[in-house]
Each structure stands twice: as C-alpha cells, then as structure tokens.
Amino acid sequence: MKVLVVDDEPQIRRALRTSLEAHGYEVATVGTGDEGVVAAAGARPELILLDLGLPDMDGTEVIRRIRAFSEVPIIVLSVRESQADKVAALDAGADDYVTKPFGIEELLARSRAALRRRGGEEPTTPTPTFGALQVDLAKQLVTLDGEPVHLTPTEYGLLEALATNPGKLLTHQWLLRRVWGQGYGTETTYLRTYIRTLRKKLGDDASAPALIVTEPGVGYRWIAEPSG
Amino acid sequence: MKVLVVDDEPQIRRALRTSLEAHGYEVATVGTGDEGVVAAAGARPELILLDLGLPDMDGTEVIRRIRAFSEVPIIVLSVRESQADKVAALDAGADDYVTKPFGIEELLARSRAALRRRGGEEPTTPTPTFGALQVDLAKQLVTLDGEPVHLTPTEYGLLEALATNPGKLLTHQWLLRRVWGQGYGTETTYLRTYIRTLRKKLGDDASAPALIVTEPGVGYRWIAEPSG
C-alpha cells in the first residue's frame, strides 16, 4: 500500500514516514506541491497526505491538479482551522481535512476509512495521448510530435477540459464555468477566440477537424481517440 | 438528495434540518439508534448524519448494523474528542467524524465530499442501441454503423424524445412541448420537417419504416427494438 506524503517540514515527513511504515505502508515523501503533483502521477500512490502550507503552491491548487488525472484519496493536513479553508480544500476534491496537531491513531483511522471507500481501481491515465499529441496533466505540459507546445493558462485549462472528456459534448456554459469560473456562462466569444488559438497551436483545422468539433449552437466536442 | 439525521437532541435535529433543507437536501430525522437503523433500511437515504451519544445504543453499533446492509456514507457527529472514539467509529465503518460544536459550512462541505465519493461510481447513463444505431445519452453522440451522425440540437432533442420512449405513441403536442418548449403544441409542420431529416440521416424510409412510424393524425412512434 503506497502512501505519498507531501509536506515541507522534514521533521513531519520523518514522523509520518516512521508511523506509516510501522503500520505496513510503503511511504514516499516530497517537499513541494509541484513535486507532489508529479509524484502523484508517477508513483501512483493509493493515498496522499497533503500539507496545505506548502511554500510553492496553494494547497487547493495542488488538489485540483491531482484531481485532474486521479481519484486517489487525499487527506489534507493543515494548521489552519478556519471553516473557509476546510470548505475550500474539501470542495477542491480533498477527501478529509485534519488539523495539526493531530493524533497519529486518528490519522491512521482516517486513512483506513479513505482507503476502504476507494475499493476499486481507477483507470484514469495521467497523460492522455491522442496520436502525436500528448497532454501531461501532472506537469501541465503539452507536446505535439514531441515538441512542447506553449499554452497560456486559459488555453491549457480549456484543453484539459476537452481532453479529459473525450467524445463528450461539452456545452458553452459548462466549458465557460469550468475554465473561467462560476460567474461565466454566456461569453461564447471567449470560447471562439480560445478554441481558435488552440486549433492553431495544435494544428487542427476548423473546417476539417481532427481534434475539436464545433457543435453549432451547443458547444464543442473533443473527437480525437485516446491512443495511450 | 435524501439525508437522514440521527440525533436525540431535538434542537440539533431542528438546526440540521433547517440548514440542510436550505441547501436543497431532503431531510428525515429520528431520535434513536434503533430508529436510525430502521430508517436507513427503509427510507434509503443517500447520506446519514449520526450522533454518537444516543441513549439507546452505542454509536459504533449503529454504524455496524447499517454497514451490514448498506454502503451509504455515514458522517459521525460527536462531542467526544478522544482519539479512541474517532478510531472506533471510523473503523466501524463511518466515513467521517466531526466533533461538536462544528460549523455548518464545514459539515456541508464534508457532506459534499462524502457524496461526491460515493456518487463517483459513474451514474451509468443508459446507452440505448437499436441494431446499428447507437444513442449515447451521456456524450450526446449518435452513431450509425460506428460512424458518428451529425445532428442539430433540435434533431437530437427529437431523437432523444423518441428513442427513450420506444414503442410508445408520442403525440404531436407532447413532442412539440418536449423538444421546442411549453409554448408549442400545434406546429406539426416542424415535426414533419425534422422527422424527415431524422429519417434521412438515420437511413429510415417513411414508406417502410424501421425506426419511426407515423401514426396519422396523432403522432409518431419509435418502433426499433432495443438491442443492448
């Protein structure tokens, strides 16, 4: 049973490693959010213990990025006790939220509970591939024929929304809310603009699409077949 | 979304009911562990909020009894903060453990997290299939002999109305209301036009129909046999 510990304080990492290994878990530790996302994709742990107070990245952002490609249980460890922090982390996709200092027995029990719930394996691919196009959801890196493609944050967000829902018809409103936020829903000109740059950068043709199909009046559809 | 609250204190029951109903949940409340187990079996709630300090039965026993027949998420509410209590409840099968007093926002967030996990079991949308014709309702994708068929929103809406009611006679008015909206009901020319394009795109013949039969003066009927 592999567990990934993401925490910037070495003594906490050490303490967690000791306790977890004593209970038969296999433990990997990293110190930054970025490493955490990469390790979640690479090492494929079955449980992640995530400290919210990381130096390099907001904790909810780490959760969101891991959730882009994995359903692995995430238990948040945090010194912050405010409800807003808890709500934000849980709604970002965390499974549980434990405030420091916590008892190791409680943490282990919550880990067991989280693992018990996730009985089945999830087949989600960390890096969906479509022919020459590869989308590394962990590193947020897109390559075409092996060449990295530079995308702005909005462009990447749109691509992620499309590529993680292959074949599905995604409405204007759904895409706008997912990429731009809850307050959006009618700004179809944004979509047209960014779909255009995406098509251009990914070498797609609107009149003979191989990746993104326009569903007039409704939305867009990612039609490329996953090939990895 | 049905929630069952098991708590012996009436004011807590009332407070939870108010908060939960304000957020769109359907709430049932009981005051004893025994009633809780019965209600969990009978009312089939999708989430249970369980107070540990019940007068008639030990909290972990309630959890165990419910777990004997249901995987419904259980969030424990308790005044006891000891690790031993938390471990016991979680290992008995609880999904989460919240100590009173708790913030309602946090409880709601934890409820969403618990529901999200359980609901994660892909709410399998049926994909009606009729020989070579396949209607993927989740993706809103129609394929004929494996080839995607492009339909306009109105065409798809009409097909969905027909294909999800196989064998049933659907009147002009019913179809118009469903596809075009409440304000319609007499525009049978619309129906004729779109039934025609549907037949053309799906390879059906009006004079020898295999999919859509005209019921003169009344409406239309989807006669294809579901085959999957």
Added chain:
DNA sequence: CGCAGGCGTGAAGAAGGCGTGAAGACGCCC
C-alpha cells in the same frame, strides 16, 4: 367517385452563430 385533410418531399428566405483577423485593455515582471 370526388373531396378534404394530413403527410412526405423539396426548397428557399431569414436569423443567428461561427471562424477569422485584429486591436485595445489589463496585469505582471523586470
């Protein structure tokens, strides 16, 4: 046998959405 209504067929006008290209506004880093 003639007629009327409903249906299938074909087509065309109109409205709105889309792709395209570009330019201004904004925020951020140096």
Added chain:
DNA sequence: GGGCGTCTTCACGCCTTCTTCACGCCTGCG
C-alpha cells in the same frame, strides 16, 4: 516606469440552422 504576454472586445463575411411555404400523394369519408 516600461515592456511583454495575456485577456477581453469588436467588426465582418460565411455558413449552419430554424422557420416557412408550395406541391403532390395517399387515406378516409361522404
């Protein structure tokens, strides 16, 4: 403060889609 990348907005021409109409056929009825 300046420069750059990114986001937002606009105008234009084209194309899809919706809506409407006309015509011929069939059916049922008187």
